[in-house]
Amino acid sequence: MARRISSTKLLACVTLVFSAALTVLYLKIDCVSLNDDNRNAVSIEDPHNDKSLHEGNIIDSDGGRKVKNAPNSELMSNNGDNKDWGYHKLAVIVPFRDRLEELLEFVPHIHTYLNKKHIRHKIIVVNQADTLRFNRGSLINVGVLESGNECDYIAMHDVDLLPLNGDLDYSYPESGPFHIAAPDLHPLYHYHSFIGGILLLTKGDYKMVNGLSNRYWGWGREDDEFYVRLKRAGLLKTTYVEKNGDTIPEYEIRRPVNITSGYKTFKHIHDKKNRPRDNKRYFNQSEKTRRLDRETGLSTVKYDVINHYRLVINDAPVTMLEVKLICDYGQTPWCLKKEDHHLLQNMVTPAPLR
8 A cells, every 4th residue: 555645745855856956956066986086076166157267268158168278387376286386385174064155155265365375275174974063173183184295284264264355374384373363353253362263383283282172072162272282382472471570471372463454354154043053061071171181182083084075166176075073972972962862872873974
């Protein structure tokens, strides 16, 4: 006997399939198999964006794109890897989950911005593809480990923060960690020890402090703990001041100077109404994450890379790593979403999203 399906459920299924088909058609996604030399190369273009049509591209009569041969220097510039721009190369590491609209705006913007500044770069998006709570610190640790030897410094970069002022410095931070999204420039966060948003470090400095803690599941606080790591490692700028007859040290991270655009220095594109922050605290999470983490970091992060994609979004190349993080439930049971707390009874690892 055939099973009856309610009209409401049927309508929901049809709507879902139709929406997915429209999305694929609009983005014009062209996938190449993993066995190809390009390893899952994907071209994503906005047919309504005339700015994506630049010299070197020929548009055929049916709207498709053909790319003619261009000089090597032009190709390297478009790829963000023109060696004439200098020795150093930046890995822009973007921790990511469920923000496609923001990613489609961020990648072309930061690629064009860095090209104009002649900053050699590679954009690496680390997509958390599991059912655990978001872990920004672990994702950045993964990005550093997977970035290879071609990049010698990194930018820990939020996907929803776009630089607008051309005077911001993304060059190699020889003098120590450099916080681009300073409190007097960031549109939302203005406290003195804030180092989130966009932070530049050499790979050597990042490894010196063992990267970010892996204990911060959910939103927030991993940057504050990282500030303490930098301070204890002597990587902050130190000045000595007189207070009550005593000479005491004051610590400050290096930040932009002579930037007059204030809170208009960046465009913040996060939609907090449709994407609320996961700032819940479960079990003994508040107590365990209040102190400096001396145990976890770059050397202890556990993960599996499920897929490795090379994408092009409006002519901007980006590498996306689809990653499954592995949680130690005995140490950080708060890695589980509330609806999965029952899994602790059998210590079952949640399956990755597919």
